[in-house]
Every structure is written in structure tokens, then in C-alpha cells.
Amino acid sequence: MDAPIPFRPLPSRAPPRAATGPFAALRRHLFGTPGNAVTTLLLAALLWAALPPALGWLVGHAVWRADYAACRALEHTAACWGFVAEKWRLILFGRYPYLEQWRPLAATAIVVAALVVTAIPAFWRRELVWLWGAALAAFFVLMSGGIPGLAGVDTGLWGGLPLTVLLTLIGMGASIPIGILLALARRSDLPLLRAMATLYIELVRGVPLITVLFTASFVFPLLLPQGFHLDVLTRVALGIVLFQAAYMAEVVRGGLQALPKGQAEAAAALGLSWWRTQRQVILPQALTLVIPSFVNSLLSTFMDTSLVTVVSMYDLTGALRLALGDAQWRNFFLEGYLFVALIYFACCFAMSRYSHWLEHRLGRWTRR
Amino acid sequence: MPDTEPIIRLAGVNKWFGPFHVLKDIDLDVARGERIVIAGPSGSGKSTLIRCINRLEEHQEGTIVVDGVTLTDDVKAVEKIRREVGMVFQQFNLFPHLTVLENLMLAPHWVLGLPHADAEERALQQLARVHIGEQAHKYPGQLSGGQQQRVAIARAMCMRPRIMLFDEPTSALDPEMVKEVLDVMIELAEGGMTMLVVTHEMGFAKSVADRVVFMDQGQVVEQAPPGEFFANARHERSRAFLSKILG
Ligand SMILES: Nc1ncnc2c1ncn2[C@@H]1O[C@H](COP(=O)(O)OP(=O)(O)OP(=O)(O)O)[C@@H](O)[C@H]1O
Numbered sequence: 001m002d003a004p005i006p007f008r009p010l011p012s013r014a015p016p017r018a019a020t021g022p023f024a025a026l027r028r029h030l031f032g033t034p035g036n037a038v039t040t041l042l043l044a045a046l047l048w049a050a051l052p053p054a055l056g057w058l059v060g061h062a063v064w065r066a067d068y069a070a071c072r073a074l075e076h077t078a079a080c081w082g083f084v085a086e087k088w089r090l091i092l093f094g095r096y097p098y099l100e101q102w103r104p105l106a107a108t109a110i111v112v113a114a115l116v117v118t119a120i121p122a123f124w125r126r127e128l129v130w131l132w133g134a135a136l137a138a139f140f141v142l143m144s145g146g147i148p149g150l151a152g153v154d155t156g157l158w159g160g161l162p163l164t165v166l167l168t169l170i171g172m173g174a175s176i177p178i179g180i181l182l183a184l185a186r187r188s189d190l191p192l193l194r195a196m197a198t199l200y201i202e203l204v205r206g207v208p209l210i211t212v213l214f215t216a217s218f219v220f221p222l223l224l225p226q227g228f229h230l231d232v233l234t235r236v237a238l239g240i241v242l243f244q245a246a247y248m249a250e251v252v253r254g255g256l257q258a259l260p261k262g263q264a265e266a267a268a269a270l271g272l273s274w275w276r277t278q279r280q281v282i283l284p285q286a287l288t289l290v291i292p293s294f295v296n297s298l299l300s301t302f303m304d305t306s307l308v309t310v311v312s313m314y315d316l317t318g319a320l321r322l323a324l325g326d327a328q329w330r331n332f333f334l335e336g337y338l339f340v341a342l343i344y345f346a347c348c349f350a351m352s353r354y355s356h357w358l359e360h361r362l363g364r365w366t367r368r
Numbered sequence: 369m370p371d372t373e374p375i376i377r378l379a380g381v382n383k384w385f386g387p388f389h390v391l392k393d394i395d396l397d398v399a400r401g402e403r404i405v406i407a408g409p410s411g412s413g414k415s416t417l418i419r420c421i422n423r424l425e426e427h428q429e430g431t432i433v434v435d436g437v438t439l440t441d442d443v444k445a446v447e448k449i450r451r452e453v454g455m456v457f458q459q460f461n462l463f464p465h466l467t468v469l470e471n472l473m474l475a476p477h478w479v480l481g482l483p484h485a486d487a488e489e490r491a492l493q494q495l496a497r498v499h500i501g502e503q504a505h506k507y508p509g510q511l512s513g514g515q516q517q518r519v520a521i522a523r524a525m526c527m528r529p530r531i532m533l534f535d536e537p538t539s540a541l542d543p544e545m546v547k548e549v550l551d552v553m554i555e556l557a558e559g560g561m562t563m564l565v566v567t568h569e570m571g572f573a574k575s576v577a578d579r580v581v582f583m584d585q586g587q588v589v590e591q592a593p594p595g596e597f598f599a600n601a602r603h604e605r606s607r608a609f610l611s612k613i614l615g
């Protein structure tokens with residue numbers, strides 16, 4: 001037999017130049033085909049026509065001072081940010097006593113700082129529980145006062161951004177664990193537990209949030225035993241949590257269903273108990289899978305909190321409506337809504353980018 | 369308990385999936401250190417049989433006694449048995465969100481309560497045994513199929529089981545990786561492990577098994593030492609099966 005021919009691997013080469021680099025990709029995407037080229041040119045023309053006037057209205061010719069006469073003279077040919085300059089504290093803090101508004105500012109700053117810390121993986125330790133305990137305690141003490149040096153402020157007066165942030169935080173923070181338990185119950189082997197979880201989820205999902213809020217605000221107090229009092233904020237927060245939990249449960253269930261049966265079987269075969277299996281094997285995978293849906297819910301909770309205005313609580317949008325109650329400035333509602341929209345957008349955009357990053361980081365194991 | 373007692377005893381075991389009678393009157397004794405290969409056509413109930421031994425499936429009639437513990441609904445008894453019985457699956461079923469090392473440390477830590485350092489030492493020891501020590505910090509998705517299955521074997525071995533169940537451990541592997549997994553299994557067998565192996569690898573059966581159990585349609589049709597079974601199967605069904613898979 002002849003000697004076998006030895007294998008000689010060819011050296012690897014870099015890809016050809018024309019196919020790489022940001023410009024090549026751009027050119028291909030923007031002008032690759034006649035259709036693409038026409039679309040690109042049309043959109044460019046549209047931007048060219050629309051952008052300068054829009055910028056002129058928003059920025060260039062706008063009035064920035066709280067100068068009512070100057071604003072009127074504009075006759076809406078440019079934005080009057082004077083309204084926002086005049087009313088921003090009312091919009092941001094609602095009916096909270098004017099002289100005490102440093103308190104909601106500080107309270108919100110503390111909670112946002114805690115959120116930022118929580119977002120950083122280096123801080124993902126058990127101690128975060130303490131951080132949140134302290135942050136929430138500080139929030140409530142600052143907001144409600146009633147201790148020496150801080151005048152008491154009724155929760156009914158809380159409003160604006162702090163209220164929006166608080167309701168979102170409680171809504172998400174409490175509904176995620178409840179939702180996880182509901183989802184596990186709905187997939188349980190125990191028929192009664194399964195039936196009850198299913199019933200709850202389907203019932204709540206069949207009711208609009210606004211109804212839940214009305215119930216929490218007006219009906220719930222009638223059901224409480226005599227002498228037992230829950231203030232309106234607690235009742236509304238409870239309503240949002242119980243509502244949101246049903247949706248969270250379905251989000252989590254989606255993640256649980258996406259996992260192959262072999263995962264739970266392998267854990268069981270190793271002797272892990274049911275709870276351990278869920279905790280160490282199933283939930284970490286399922287929850288990572290549903291981060292995009294979680295963030296979806298987070299964003300909608302954030303914006304749905306504006307519904308609390310129907311029960312006379314003034315979140316960010318509610319506080320804006322309070323500000324628009326001033327007859328003099330009533331005509332500048334567009335500027336007011338743009339301002340509030342900017343705040344919502346900034347928050348949502350930050351959360352959305354963060355979730356993309358988080359998904360990427362936690363999902364490292366899904367990439368080969 | 370004298371060592372002559374079987375470590376696994378199935379007596380009159382019957383199981384149904386809904387109306388479908390999947391296991392019929394199974395009697396099977398396995399001695400300590402015995403290596404059993406279970407063979408049979410697809411759908412004959414091989415997987416179901418071994419999954420009943422660690423109660424991934426429940427049987428409805430008959431008794432299963434594993435290492436002195438009778439399988440019942442009692443969760444404690446089931447968890448006790450699962451600690452003694454390791455299982456390797458066709459699809460590996462490694463935990464993809466954990467590194468190889470974490471996969472191995474999970475059960476020793478949470479089930480046996482070993483401290484982190486001890487669990488890690490045990491895990492590295494087992495990884496070395498399956499010749500894969502240098503992959504400890506990778507995720508399962510970064511390994512080849514053969515490496516993943518060896519990790520799965522090491523993961524089961526970290527519990528120091530007395531019995532190992534294998535359900536077609538090489539069926540999902542590319543041909544060039546089958547041998548590396550079989551070699552690890554042979555080493556286990558040489559170490560005296562009690563093994564029940566569902567496989568179509570007849571070479572493995574011939575060289576390693578003490579006994580071949582042939583199943584068809586939920587029954588144990590025939591059991592015999594491999595030499596006897598391959599040279600001289602007594603049942604018509606066994607011969608038909610052998611002629612198909614040996615060609
Ligand atoms: N969970 C289940 N529900 C209903 N039927 C099932 C279930 N699991 C298995 N079966 C059926 O029981 C029979 C035996 O299945 P089993 O998986 O034990 O066969 P097997 O001998 O391992 O076959 P294979 O070689 O294909 O793995 C098959 O007909 C299968 O369709």
C-alpha cells in the first residue's frame with residue numbers, strides 16, 4: 001500500500017476588503033438595489049423638509065422664560081416652554097406642599113440611586129435586600145414625615161413623578177414574585193392548587209385595570225372590617241400588584257413552557273427536591289428567557305399608573321392636568337404633554353436599553 | 369443485609385400510559401455489581417422500565433425495591449433512592465445556564481449538603497475521571513456532544529451512586545464520539561458499578577454486560593448472558609431483532 005497523503009491545512013486569510021467595514025455595509029443597505037436607493041432618497045428628502053421646521057418650533061423660535069405675554073405673541077408658531085418653566089414643580093411633584101418639595105425630590109433620588117446600584121451586576125449580592133429596605137424606609141419617611149423636623153404629609157397629597165415611580169416599583173417588585181408563584185401553581189400536579197391559580201389569572205385578565213382601581217378605591221374600603229383603615233395609596237398599590245401579578249404569571253409560564261422536560265427530570269434524578277429544582281434549574285433559565293416580556297410589562301405598568309387619576313391621585317400625567325387647570329396657561333397643553341412625554345421616554349428608553357444589555361449578559365450560555 | 373440480596377428487585381410490575389399497557393408483568397432482579405444491557409425495538413418500554421427504577425415514571429402495580437427501599441408515593445423514600453441511583457440521558461440534559469463545574473457541584477451541595485470546597489473537589493475529581501478536567505469553566509453549549517455526555521456521567525457520579533442507569537447514552541452522538549463515551553462507561557463497569565444500560569451498541573453488550581435483557585411490547589421476552597444471547601437466542605422475537613441490528 002502507498003503511504004497516505006499527509007493533510008496540509010491551508011492558511012486562513014482575512015476576508016476581502018470591499019465586503020467589510022462600516023461604509024461597505026451602509027452602502028449595500030442604503031443603495032444596494034434601485035428600490036433601496038429610491039427609498040433612501042425619499043426618506044432623506046422627507047427628513048430634509050420636516051426637520052428644520054420642527055427644530056425651529058421646538059427650539060429655535062421657542063420662548064423659554066415664563067413670560068406669558070411673549071408666549072401669547074407667538075400664537076403657537078413656536079413652542080412656549082414658559083409654561084413648563086412656570087409649572088415644572090407642580091408637574092413633577094403634584095399637590096405635595098410647595099415648600100416641602102425637596103422631600104419628594106430626595107426620596108425619588110434615593111430610590112433611583114438604589115435602582116442604579118441594583119442594575120450593576122457587581123452588586124448582585126444578598127445585601128441588596130438591606131439596601132432596598134433602607135431605601136424604601138427612607139422614601140416613606142421623607143414622603144410622609146410625621147417625625148420631628150418633618151411635617152406630616154397625607155398620602156393623598158403625594159403626586160407627580162415620585163408617585164409614578166413608587167407605584168411602578170411596588171407594582172413590579174411585588175407582582176414578579178407573586179406571578180412566579182402563580183405560574184408554578186398553574187403548572188403544579190395538585191389539581192386544586194392548579195385550578196385556583198388558573199381561575200385567579202383568568203379572572204383578573206378578564207377585567208380592565210381601571211375597574212380594579214375603582215374597586216380598590218371605592219369598594220374595597222366597604223369590605224374591610226370596622227375600624228380597619230387602609231389609605232388610598234396602599235389600596236391602589238395593592239390593586240396594581242394583584243392585577244399585574246396575573247400578567248406576570250402568564251409571562252413566567254411562557255418561560256417555563258419553553259424549557260425541555262429533560263431539565264426537571266435531570267434535576268429530579270440527581271435527588272433535588274421540587275423547590276430546589278425550580279429555584280436552581282428551572283427558574284434561572286425561564287426568567288432569563290422572558291426578560292423581554294418582563295420589560296414590556298415594566299414599561300406598561302410605568303405608563304398604566306397614569307390611570308390612578310381616575311381615583312383622584314395625581315401621578316405625572318395627573319399633575320400635568322392640575323397644572324393645566326391654570327386658565328392663563330391652558331392653551332399650552334401641547335408643550336406640557338411634550339415635556340411629560342420626554343420624561344416617560346427617557347425612563348422607558350433607559351429601561352429598554354438596560355434590558356437588552358441584561359438579556360445579552362444573562363443569556364451568555366445560550367450562545368455557543 | 370447479605371450481599372447476595374439483589375440491589376434492585378422488580379416483581380410483577382405493570383404500568384399504563386392512559387389505556388396503553390406499556391409494562392407487562394416485569395420481574396427483574398439485579399445483583400450488586402451486575403451490568404445489564406437492555407435491548408429491544410423502539411417503543412418496547414425500555415426507557416419506561418429504567419425510569420420506573422428512579423421513579424421518573426410511576427408504576428401502578430407490582431413492587432420495586434431499590435437497595436432495600438420500596439418505591440411508594442413517599443417523597444422522602446423517592447429522594448433517598450434518587451441519591452443512590454444516577455441517571456444518564458440520551459439528550460445529556462446538562463443545565464445550560466451553569467458551567468460544567470457548577471453542573472457537577474449542584475446536587476452534592478444542595479442534596480448532600482457538602483460545603484462549596486468539598487463539592488468542588490469532588491467535581492474536579494470526577495471530571496478528571498472522564499478526562500475532561502480542562503473544560504471545567506466552560507458552559508455545556510461550548511462542548512461537543514461526546515464531551516457533554518461525559519460531563520453528564522461525571523455529574524451523576526458526583527453523588528457517589530450505587531447504581532447507574534443509562535438511557536441510550538450514545539444515540540444522540542456523532543459516530544466519532546460514541547467511543548469516548550463507551551470507554552468511560554467501560555471504566556465505570558470495571559470499577560464494579562451496578563449498571564443498567566439501554567443501548568443499541570451490541571459491541572458494548574458483548575464485552576461488558578453480564579446479562580442482556582431483551583424486551584418487546586412491554587414484556588421481558590428473554591434474558592441471558594451476552595455470549596448465549598448473541599450466539600443462541602431462544603426466542604423468535606429476539607432472533608428477528610438480532611438479525612435486524614447485526615445485519
Ligand atoms: N409519557 C407518555 N405518555 C404516553 N405514552 C408514552 C409516554 N412515554 C412513552 N410512551 C409510549 O410508551 C411506549 C414505550 O416507550 P419507551 O420510551 O419506554 O420505549 P423505548 O423502548 O425506550 O423506545 P425507544 O427505543 O424509541 O426509546 C411507546 O409506545 C411510547 O410511545
Ligand SMILES: [Mg+2]
Binds near residue numbers: 416535536
Ligand atoms: Mg427510549
